[in-house]
């Protein structure tokens with residue numbers, strides 16, 4: 001892979017394999033990709049690490065730069081922070097058994113993220129309740145959980161950042177104290193403790209302020225530990241560990257990984273959940289249009305069916321869903337933590353993210369100058385002249401994006417196959433637009 | 438002076454594409470950096486109007502005019518028209534078919550909401566001929 005190019009913090013592109021088919025150009029939800037000179041891709045906008053282009057490329061010229069399991073077992077105390085999605089990957093096993101399995105493959109300790117998702121839900125309910133009185137943020141409020149969605153909003157719907165609730169995500173709630181506690185418990189220095197996030201989600205790696213994995217040292221995809229773990233679990237099954245079965249109290253955690261699992265655990269009733277990138281975009285368009293102002297809160301997940309459909313999972317998402325349903329059936333979704341305690345730390349500001357979502361575009365320097373009415377008018381004229389069919393020969397995803405590139409001086413009209421072979425009449429019309437090139 | 442006018446065709450009974458014209462209008466306004474609150478007001482009006490054409494009005498057009506001092510939305514259809522305009526403007530009044538209600542439409546709040554959100558609202562209608570609505574949004578607040 002000598003020619004590998006990193007074209008975003010997340011994307012690796014191999015121009016030797018690329019045929020210039022433009023499938024990725026069309027797939028990109030933020031219209032960030034252009035093809036220039038037949039087959040050299042470049043990203044002109046912000047990659048939100050959704051992975052759509054990686055999924056769609058028929059030749060695998062694009063891949064994502066995902067992390068490896070690197071830090072386990074090198075003399076440190078390694079602690080697995082376990083995404084509840086892991087529980088949906090093994091239909092025959094119970095959460096407690098899976099945690100035991102993790103210890104068998106080399107982790108010294110495990111922390112179930114479910115505790116923090118439950119805390120997050122208490123905080124969300126409280127935030128929604130207070131916002132109803134203060135009317136500080138416009139409704140519907142939007143879930144801050146999925147990093148890809150937040151980046152999508154930053155780039156394509158910055159108007160809606162105001163509606164994202166400014167609470168820390170569960171992985172961010174894991175506090176520094178935890179390392180202290182663990183260091184006391186294991187009798188080692190704090191910096192010898194390695195917190196490792198076991199996750200279905202590649203987008204966690206690229207940190208953006210609000211989403212930095214604050215106190216977590218490393219991350220590993222579920223797919224990277226799956227084989228080792230399932231071998232251990234098979235052995236355990238033979239030895240029968242039924243005693244564990246009784247200690248499990250609630251399937252609220254596993255529920256979280258599924259689309260609708262976040263809101264199912266809220267007391268707020270006027271909510272709904274959307275999953276999948278295209279559906280998400282449709283609903284964000286509607287929210288920006290002013291619809292759903294009477295809804296309190298909307299859960300969005302970019303992966304189909306929620307995080308159980310995350311790119312680093314192994315089990316089919318529909319089978320995983322069934323596993324979760326069975327756990328819910330068996331254990332219910334009762335709460336394990338006290339609301340009173342959650343509210344006490346809420347009051348102290350524990351849950352609030354350091355960066356307000358509405359400040360994200362400024363921090364990341366994502367800003368597109370608005371067009372003047374004059375330029376918009378030229379753009380619409382140009383579109384009338386092209387009467388195109390979004391063929392992408394120009395290298396842009398559609399005619400509208402191309403026309404905008406042209407009026408912004410970022411593309412030449414001759415890139416368009418229709419405009420290139422124009423007659424004298426059309427030429428006159430284009431000259432009249434006096435475009436800068 | 439009119440700076441920019443754009444016309445979108447809306448097809449009656451076409452629920453698959455219903456709302457697209459409003460989204461396109463919204464995205465035009467977004468590209469010139471209009472205040473999000475104003476975009477929502479215009480968006481709601483465009484959407485309600487577009488849905489009324491899809492549900493009650495049959496085929497028609499939704500147009501936008503962008504001027505330096507104001508934005509105007511026009512709805513124009515050649516549907517059945519409205520018999521009693523005063524009644525149609527009442528909150529909660531609706532003649533929507535049950536099947537539309539099942540889809541979540543027909544709360545009878547469309548016209549009243551349009552009137553509330555626009556700075557100027559005029560409607561005219563002739564039975565058997567069609568309905569026209571003009572909504573003006575001032576840009577100098």
Ligand SMILES: Nc1ncnc2c1ncn2[C@@H]1O[C@H](COP(=O)(O)OP(=O)(O)O)[C@@H](O)[C@H]1O
Nearest residue numbers: 489493494525531532533543544545546547548
């Ligand atoms: N374009 C139209 N053509 C014919 N009738 C209309 C049109 N727009 C509104 N109406 C009538 O006015 C009523 C009230 O409209 P509206 O306030 O939008 O409520 P809804 O659409 O929920 O019924 C409609 O039920 C319909 O009878």
Ligand code: SF4
Nearest residue numbers: 146201301303307310
């Ligand atoms: S849906 Fe879940 S797994 Fe997928 S990108 Fe969002 S947070 Fe990550």
Ligand SMILES: [Mg+2]
Nearest residue numbers: 485489547548
């Ligand atoms: Mg209506």
